[in-house]
Amino acid sequence: MTHQTPPYHLNSSALRLVAGILILALLTSATGCAAPGRQVIAIGSYDMTEVDHFLSSAAPAARGMALVVVKDGKVIEGAGYDKFGPGTVVDIGSASRWLAAAAMMTLVDQGTLALGDPVSKYLPEFTGEKAGITIRQLWSYDSGLPATDASIDDRTLTLEECVRRIAAGPLPSLPGTAVSDGSVSIQVGARVCEVISGMTWQEFFRVRITEPLGMDSTSFNLMGFNRNPDVAGGARSTAEDYARFLTMLMQGGVWSGKHVLSAEAVAQIEQDQAPASTIAVTPYTAVASLLPSTSRARPGLGMWREETDPGTGTLLIASCPGTYGFTPWIDHKLNLAGVLSMKYDLAKAAYDIMRVRQLVPQAIAAGLRFKDVPATSWAFAAVTDLSARGLVTGYEDGKFHPDNAVTRAEYAKLVCSALGVEPDTVTSDPFKDVTVTHWAAGYVAAAVGKGWLTGYPGGLFKPEEPVSMAQALVVVTRSQRWNDRATLPYADVQPGYWAHAFIEACFTRGIIKKPDPGIESGGKLSPEGHCTRAQACVLLSRLLALKP
Secondary structure, three states: OOOOOOOOOOOHHHHHHHHHHHHHHHHEOOOOOEOOOOEEEEEOOEOOHHHHHHHHHHHHHHOOEEEEEEEOOEEEEEEEEOOOOOOOOEEOHHHHHHHHHHHHHHHHHOOOOOOOOEHHHOOOOOOHHHHHOEHHHHHOOOOOOOOOOHHHHOOOOOHHHHHHHHHOOOOOOOOOOEEEOOOHHHHHHHHHHHHHHOOOHHHHHHHHHHHHHOOOOOEOOHHHOOOOOOOOOOOEEOHHHHHHHHHHHHOOOEEOOEEOOOHHHHHHHHOOOOOOOEEEEOOOHHHOOOOHHHHHOEEOOOOEEEEEOOOOOOEEEEEOOOOOOOEEEEEOOOOEEEEEEOOOOHHHHHHHHHHHHHHHHHHHHOOEOOOOOOOOOOOHHHHHHHHHOOOOOOOOOOOOOOOOEOEHHHHHHHHHHHOOOOOOOOOOOOEOOEOOOOOOHHHHHHHHHOOOOOOEOOOEOOOOOEOEHHHHHHHHHHHHOOOOOOOOOOOOOOOOOOOHHHHHHHHHOOOOOOOOOOOOEOOEOOOOOEOEHHHHHHHHHHHHHHOO
16 A cells, blocks of 8 residues: 555655765765765665674675665665675676676567577578577577687687687587586677677667666776677676666566566566576586575576476576676565675675575565554554555655555555456546546556445545545455344444444454454444554455455
């Protein structure tokens, strides 16, 4: 139940992010190194105390760390420790590949490249068994090319010259037989992008990825040498910038209302691209004992399908760890992305990475914390329950304002969301005062269509009018089609009252009780009184507890 006036608002995290970025700009030098001390760009209402304590103790050994966490498209945590900040520029190692693959997929989106194309279509120097290597195999590490090649580190070469040397080199295994993590095939894939686009890799990457996403601190221009960039491991970025990239992926390729990638391209990146190939080497091989979920990792395009549902194969966690410990990941179960930034060593940092990735979901699972809903509050459990389910959020001041009235439009959205009912697609005004452009039009239409809510004479819905306790209980009863009867203990709900039967059903099912602090007082329910945000949470939390 989000405050919806205006319909889209900044929560406390977002406001702090705006202010924090301005502060961070003052604290950051031209090279991107944040000032010493803990740097904060955003802290949401989730309790990240354990995460903060752990990173504060772990950061000195790594000479600094930073963490940015995005939940439901909003930054809920962004902090730096020791000499790091969320805007500190670092070498991100193999995390470069996720970025590079996304850039490549923009060519697939525009129809100038297909994943099934042979590399020889664009690079005729690949002959013999190498000629049949597909674009897909280049980006899923089963091209058969070696993992490394000295030419990638030769800054006197151009990318074109580097790839010509690779084409003349060995092919250790047949294409499409074994997945072996390495940089050579990505280098070749980047050269294909140069040929198709007519741009250098750096220019292509800037136009397709960093400019649309506003990733101003991200590039492949390592130390000013850019003729032969190490595409698989040579990008530099920040936790802030990379979090933007991950957010775009979680939003189906959209950033700030514009498509950077199509939803289909994002889905392709995350698919298992080499299902028939055996796994030889992954970036997790050396740390699998500390990160057990990675033992079954399989390749997408430039990234790794770290954890999947064993029954359906649905991707649960995607990641792409860097050699220096820079670790981006997406947790689809929680609609969350995280970026842990450092310049250390992946093997040495494995425990720290594992612990952070344990603590963050624990904080999310515990739900939102609001200043004005303490653990002693009668509504604490219900508000925490609905916040953990993603059904309610707070206001810009970090508070929940539990005593505020719930409007009819807000209640329509809350009940539909709680019961898994999608908003209707509306092409005409549901009511005179609920037009197709109203933020809740789809939810109002859905709730009315199911008979849960009704309008008023004259074609009105009165969306901003507070919903009464009686109306709130009627909606609950109608949504479940209850017809239970009971003797009500409330002095102000007598037989003949218009909502008496509906309230009877809710009392029988335990949605309301006696005594029921916060809901009734002194034996009175006050059915015509406004239903507050806290009361609505309690009613819906109890309803959801009845669901199997």
